[in-house]
Amino acid sequence: MRIVVVGGGFAGLNFIKSLWAEKDVEIILVDRNNYHFFPPLLYQVSTSFIEASNISHPFRRMFGPQRNVRFHMGTLLEIFPEKNEILTDGGTYAYDMLVLAPGTETNFFGMKNVEEKAWPMKTIDEAQELRNHILLNLERASREKDPKRRERLLNIVISGGGPTGVELAGMLAELGRHIAPREYPDIPDIQKARIYLVDAGKVLLAPMSPKAQEEAYKVLSHLGVQIILNKAVKDYADGVVLLADGSTLETETLIWASGVIAREVPGLPKDVIGRGRRIQVDAFNKVSGMQNVYAIGDACLQTTDPAFPNGHPQVAQVALQQGTLLARNIKRSLRNEPLKPFVYNDKGSMAIISKYKAVADLPKFSFEGFFAWLVWLFIHILPLVGFRNKVQLAFSWMWSFITNNPTLRLILRPLPSQRALDDARKQLQRPDVPVSEPTSRPDAKPVVG
C-alpha cells in the first residue's frame, strides 16, 4: 500500500514516524522544503537569537535508514481524487491513501496593502527575510539625517497579540534596550524607537488564562512595549499603519502575526471546506465523503471531539496527536482491530514573554515567571529533531543569555549586481547628495610616508 503524505510539519512527520516500522506500507512525503522545522521558535530566528539550522532538520537525514519512506521535494498543485493522483511542481504521484497535512498560511483578511508590505512570519525564509529587513533598517537609520524618517525606520509594529506577537515584542524590546544602543552609537535617538503590539481583541494571549494574560501585559509594558488593544489594523501604506479607530502608527516594519488560514488544497470538493478553509474530517480524520483521503493537523476541522464541538485549536499538540492516532489506526486496520476516534489530550500552553520569564497554563493550574521560562526551554528543546540541533540550540540559548549579546546579526542576502551599482552611481552623482563632514578638514598632506 502506498500512502502519500502532503506536508512534513508536526502532523505529517509524526504520522510518518509512527508508521514507518510497518514494512508493508510505502510512504512518500511531499514537502516544499527539504527540511522539517519547528515553528514555535521562528521568532528567535527573526530576532537573530538562533540560526535557522538550529530548528530545522533535513527529511532525508531522518528517513535515511527507513527504506519504505521516500521524500519528494515539491509543492502540491492539485489533487485528483477520482484518479487517486496528486500533481506537484515536481510531477504526478499515484496513491492508495492520501494524507493531507498542509498546515496553514498567513491570513491577511483580504487586505492587499498589508499582504504586499507587511512581514509575515510563518516560514524559515520569512523569518530570515524579516531578520535582514530589521537589520537593514537599522543601517539605513544610521545614515538617515531626517529625524522623522529615522523614527519610522526604527519603529516596529507587530499586529497580533498571540504567542508569536508577544514573544516577538519581548525579544525585540530586549534587543532595543541592551544591544541597539551599544552597537548603533551613530543613531542619535535610538532610545526613541518604539515596539508597538496591536491586537483587535481585549487581551493579549487570548486563549490563555487571565493570569497569563495579565502577566504578559505587565512584563511587556515594563519592557517598554506599547500595547494597543481593541484596535484592528485596517491598512498599511507609505509607512503608515491605519488602525480601526482612525489612529495611525508610522513604521517601515509591520510584522503580521494576526491570523492563519488553512493552505488551499485544489481539487478537494467545495463542500468539505469549513471555517478558516479547514478540511472537514470525521472522528478518524477521514475527509467527509471521501474514501481514501485523510487530513490531519492545523488544516483539518474535526467536530466530533465532545470537548471541542467547534473544532480543535490550531496548535502543535493537536497536530502531533492526530498524526500518531491516524498511524495507529492504520496499523489497527491492517490487523483488523477496531479503530479509535480522536480525542484531544490538552497538555496546556505556554508563551515566553521576556528574557527569563514565561507564562504557562497547565490543565490543573497556571504559573509564570522564571520557573515557567525554564519549563518552556525544556519543552522546546525536547521535541527538536536530532541530537545536534538540541545541543546547538541549548548552546545558542546559553550563549545569548549569558552574554546578553547574540552574535548572529548577519545580513545574509544576494549582493546587488554590477548593473544595479552602476545605476546607483549615476543616480547618486547629483550635487544634492549630502556629504558627511570629517572631524578635521582634509589638508591632503601625506599621513604616512
Added chain:
Amino acid sequence: MRIVVVGGGFAGLNFIKSLWAEKDVEIILVDRNNYHFFPPLLYQVSTSFIEASNISHPFRRMFGPQRNVRFHMGTLLEIFPEKNEILTDGGTYAYDMLVLAPGTETNFFGMKNVEEKAWPMKTIDEAQELRNHILLNLERASREKDPKRRERLLNIVISGGGPTGVELAGMLAELGRHIAPREYPDIPDIQKARIYLVDAGKVLLAPMSPKAQEEAYKVLSHLGVQIILNKAVKDYADGVVLLADGSTLETETLIWASGVIAREVPGLPKDVIGRGRRIQVDAFNKVSGMQNVYAIGDACLQTTDPAFPNGHPQVAQVALQQGTLLARNIKRSLRNEPLKPFVYNDKGSMAIISKYKAVADLPKFSFEGFFAWLVWLFIHILPLVGFRNKVQLAFSWMWSFITNNPTLRLILRPLPSQRALDDARKQLQRPDVPVSEPTSRPDAKPVVG
C-alpha cells in the same frame, strides 16, 4: 584625523584593530556586508559542513566598545581623490586618509557563458547559493527518469586546482561516498556521479611544494576525484563544459575557482593599476603618486619587497601583515618616528585534502597527513573572530567528523509565489506528464474507518 577604510576583510579589519587604541584617530569602515567573514572556510559552507554564521561576525559587535570606530554598510561606487571624498550607495564620505582594502573578485577571463552559468565561490552568499544548487540538483536527479540527464545533474566540475578547488573536491567526494547513497536511495545510479577537478596547469596546488602537490593528487585520486590537468576550461553552455583540447564534460554544476582579479576602484588614476587590476603601492602601501590614499591586501601590488619583486601572493597572511604595518606606521608618523617598509614574513601555507588529511609547507620543511590536518584545524579556529564562533565551529567540525554526517543540508531560499505555482499547475496539467506508479494499484476502498 578621519581615516576611511574601504573593505573589512583580513587587511582592512586588521588595520582597524591595530589602530583603534589611537584615540585621536577617527575610523570609518565601509563594507558591502555588515559582517567580516573567513574566506578559507567558505568551501565548508557550500558543502553543508558548517553554517555561514560559524565563520562570520558582525562588524558592529566588534566595534561596539570602540567609540572612535564607525561602520557604514555600503558598496564603494567611486573615489574622488581631488575632493578627498568617496561615494557609496549609502552616500558620500569625506576623509583625511583613505585606505583601500577592497580585495578581489572572481576572474572569469572574459568568458561570458562561464560568468553567466558557472558558480563562483568568493562570498558567503555565493557559498550558500552553491549549497542550495547542489542540494536542489540532487532532488531533481531523484525525479529524473532519463539516465543521461540524471548523470548531468549529479556530476560536478570544479575549475581551478588551487586550495579552494582541492578542498572542495575532497569534501564533495566524501559527501558523495558517505552520505549521498544513504540519503538518496531513490537515485539509482548515484555511484556514477563524478567529481572532476580541472586545471590549466601541470600540477594541483601550484604554489606549494612538489611533496604537497603529489600528496593532494594521490589522496584525491584515491577518493575517486577525476583530476584533469593541462587543460583550461574554454566555454560552458547547455550543460557542457568545453576544455582547451576540444574534449567535453557534461554537468549542470561548474564551480569556478580558477582565478581572481582585484575589485575595481572607480576614480583611481589609470596609471596606478597593474597586473590583475592590482593597485601599485610603495613600500609603505601608499598608492603611487597619491598623497593620502593607501591600498592593502589582495588588491594592492607592492614590488619593493626584495624577496617578491613581482608582488606578493594574494593570501591572507600578506593582507594581515600589511594591515598591521600600515596601522603601526600611522602611529609612528603621529609620534614623528621613522616608518618601516613592508617585508612579508611567509609563515607557510596549507590545504586540507580530505577528511583527516592536509598538506603543509612551512618555511623550513613540508609535512602532510593527519598531523597536518590537526595543525590546519588549529590555525583555522584561532583567527576566527569571536569566542562563540570558535566554540560553535569546533563543535560543528567535531560533530561532522564523529558522525560522518553533518545535518546542515537545508535548502534555504524564498519559496515560489502563488502566481508561479498557478502557472506551473496550468503547464503541468498536460496529458504527457509521466505518472509515477504506486506499488499496488489503487482500489479506492477505505483504508481506515
